[in-house]
Amino acid sequence: MHHLTLAELARKLRAKEFSVTELTKSLLGRIDASQPTLNAFITVTAEAAMSQAKAADGLFAAGKAGPLTGLPLAHKDIFCTQGVKTSCGSKMLDNFVSPYDATVVEKLNAAGMVTLGKTNMDEFAMGSSNETSFYGPVKNPWDLSLVPGGSSGGSAAAVAARIAPIATATDTGGSIRQPASLCGVTGIKPTYGRVSRYGMIAFASSLDQGGLISQSAEDAAMVLQAMSGFDPRDSTSVDAPVPNYVDTLNAPLTGLRIGLIAEFFEKGLDASVEKLIRDALEVYEKLGATLVDVKLPSLPLSVPTYYVVAPAECSSNLARFDGVRYGYRAKDPKDLMDLYKRSRGEGFGAEVKRRIMTGTYVLSAGYYDAYYLKAQRVRQLINQDFKRAFAEVDVLIGPTAPDVAFAIGSKSSDPIQMYLNDIYTIGANLAGVPALSIPCGFVRDLPVGLQICGAHFAEAKLLNVAHAYQKETDWHRQIPAAYLPEKLS
Amino acid sequence: MSLNRDQINSIAHLARLSLTEAEIPVYQDSLSKIVELVGELDAAQTAGIEPMAHPLPGVSQRLRPDVVTEKDQHELFQRNAPQVEAALYLVPKVIE
Secondary structure: OOOOOHHHHHHHHHOOOOOHHHHHHHHHHHHHHHHHHHOOEEEEOHHHHHHHHHHHHHHHHOOOOOOOOOOEEEEEOOEOOOOOEOOOOOHHHOOOEOOOOOHHHHHHHHOOOEEEEEEOOOHHHOOOOOOOOOOOOOOEOOEOOEOOOOOOHHHHHHHHOOOOOEEEEEEOOOOOHHHHHHHOOEEEEOOOOOEOOOOEOOOOOOOOEEEEEEOOHHHHHHHHHHHEOOOOOOOOOOOOOOOOOOOOOOOOOOOOEEEEEHHHHHOOOOHHHHHHHHHHHHHHHHOOOEEEEEOOOOHHHHHHHHHHHHHHHHHHHHHHOOOOOOOOOOOOOOOHHHHHHHHHHHHOOHHHHHHHHHHHHHHOOOOHHHHHHHHHHHHHHHHHHHHHHHHHOOEEEEEOOOOOOOEOOOOOOOHHHHHHHHOOOHHHHHHOOOEEEEEEEEEOOEEEEEEEEEOOOOHHHHHHHHHHHHHHOOHHHOOOHHHOOOOOO | OOOOHHHHHHHHHHOOOOOOOOHHHHHHHHHHHHHHHHHHHHHOOOOOOOOOOOOOOOOOOOOOOOOOOOOOOHHHHHOOOOOEEOOEEOOOOOOO
């Protein structure tokens, strides 16, 4: 049952081919068996999962099951889960047991989904390789010597290895799409404000957005439907109706206008990755789409813009970790200043401290205009680029990442090299537009992702475009050999 | 532009972060590189461009009525606190 997508699992549960309890037990077994090598989870909530499974079986027996009842999922450890450790991948929150549920968790619990546990991630979602986690790096299921990408590396690895059929994730600069690309799975970052950020531990509040890592666009459509929508507890949540994402999955693509961002194909893109992107575009042409070259001239400035805006917001958000009310506290502080400084100095890892300091610097007196205000103006230019592009085309398609997964340790000493991994993904966060990544082939036996980006609130269109490709190809059905059902039980 | 030791110490102080001796040169090097990277923004023509603080143009942050909506759960919340006494968070003595 582990090679099955969420949509297939839903059909088989309904047909009573197996019970939710059987499915949950078997996935928990796979999680346990893979944990020593893959390290995809921080916390496994086996007992709670079994009791949710039992309740779901009860709903099936009573004929009261909804579309998501009994479907198992994992939550990125950035989402608060009541009564369960919520660490955000950090020593700072290693002892934190959340007193409440994030809205996303609450909604998916209410839909009857079964939570298997909390997935590993880069510390406070800051990283592109999952190497900054306090709990050790997650491995890429396609090759255990490689990174899974980040920051949602645990969610991507878990779905790729089919130890969780779907997982929540978050994306501030590419943290859903880049690991989805490197692990050969589907990942969607919705429009800013589409999914509630309440109970989602904040990194950069004007960029953070919750989403999903799944086996297919169809699976993402099913769950996105349930987790989206207005939340009065998130002041940036948008009060707009949620369309039925599943209903429009099969809409024809005839007349679809696809924009190719010229700047993405100019330099830095691996030639064999580019070939696969061009192959995918041919599939779309056969389905009736037209390709249009578009220019987004300010987009090459998205990395420097991001590395002002994101650290600035991070330094402000992470000021709450003071060693007083919750989280790590240093031993024997000699005064209050020492308590603050050592609790933060010892509780945060190297990359988080780097970003807090970068943010503190760009916001400090005398530099604010030169860096922060300037970056906000460039962000406006990038936003206008996207707006102009979407006046001409329906979607923008290109690569998700410049290359396939890289070796653990190969980029960790050079932050700039690491930051450049997100060169194709950051723009969508700056403009607040939705984007997803789907697998489109393999280079050197490693998966490559195709990025599809749309205008604000165009999630239904993106899922439709992705699903059309997944009906024509089977890249999304590929499972790493070591995790085939017969290899890991 | 490269940042010197004193600047790193001063940024760390503003950010309330203790750094070890070994960390200072590491951050000196990487923060200097980041400052160089973000320096690319200098070349952008931004005269007359409105700074963008919210990703959805035209949407402003919603306000709610100033009334209490949450119930008192301090005991539950303080279970995560390092040191509590009589429902108060304890810190080292601040005033001599």
